[in-house]
Amino acid sequence: MRIINQNLYLKFQELASIGVKENTLRTAKKRDSSSWTFMDDPDDRRRVLIEYNSMSEKYQVLVIEELCGGLDPYQFMATEIIKPYLVSEEEDVEFIRRYMVGDFPLEEEKQEQYIQACQFLSLLKRFRVRDMKAMGYERASDFHIAISAMIKREKIQLPSTYNRLKIKVRDYKKHGAQAVVPKGLGNQNGRKVTAEGVLFIKELLSKHNQYNNEQIALIYNAAGLEQGWKPI
Incomplete structure (x- = not known):
């Protein structure tokens, strides 16, 4: 799928x-059917593209359900632009990996x-705003709508409403x-436990079938005497 002159193909x-x-598609193109709108792919004239808006409702529903995860296709394409820009900060990953709940990591x-x-x-x-426009969004609000839709679709552990997201x-x-x-x-114990x-x-x-939490804590503390780890 791609957007050309603000139309989806x-x-x-x-x-x-x-x-x-x-x-069905080849016959429709050959007969120049009014039920479908075709165009040559600007990047490869050997390929033919089909305009989404020209399709019957039956086929549009198929596109929405099977290719766009239930989203409006234009909204879906807007979210796809974002994916390459989602990268992990090293310090975030380290914090999460080392975070402890009681005596154990997440x-x-x-x-x-x-x-x-x-x-x-x-x-x-x-x-x-300039970064959002460089990605292809005409307005910052379009970018935020796409972000919210993506958070909902992929069940990200964040609020999807813009105001609550700003607070986060x-x-x-x-x-x-x-x-x-x-x-x-x-x-509390996250600061005690080293990466090792x-x-x-x-x-x-x-080895959860062998040890319960209390046994794990005892084994850890015993090993910690040799390694110089603080007890948990």
């Missing part, structure tokens, strides 16, 4: 992948969720990755 293969018969699934959330906050912290960005600017961790989670200690605990946790 799809390739033959994309429509074929969601159940539109290629023969579950890996939670770590990935919080790192993803930080990627969005980092982008919003860095970007100015301010929190991130002030506190870094701490902003994405729920306030109910304690990190975290890896040691993760190794023990991977």
Whole structure:
């Protein structure tokens, strides 16, 4: 899918992948059917593109459901522009990886969720209106609508409404990755445990059928006597 002159076009293969018969498209093009609008791909004249707006409602619904995850295709394309700019800050990743809940690091699934959330906050912290326009958004509001849609679609652990998201960005600017961790989670022991200690605990946790939490703490503290780790 691509936007050309503010209109959305799809390739033959994309429509074929969601159940539109290629023969239907080829016949329509050959007969110059009024039910479809075709154009040569500006980047490769051997390819033909089909305009989304010219499709019947049945095919538009297929595109929305199968290719756009239920989003309006124009909104979907607006969110796709953002993806290459979502990068992890090294300090955010380190903070999340070393964050401790009681005596143990965060579950890996939670770590990935919080790192993803930080990627969005980092982008919003860095970007100015000129950056948004350079990405292809005419107005900052278009960029923020796309960000909110992406947060909803991908179930990112952030508020999707713009005003609440602005508050979260301010929190991130002030506190870094701490902003994405729920306030109910304690990190009292996070300052005690070294990176090596975290890896040691993760190794023990991977053997969850052998050790309970109390045993893991005892084993960690015993190993810590030799390694110079503070007890937990």
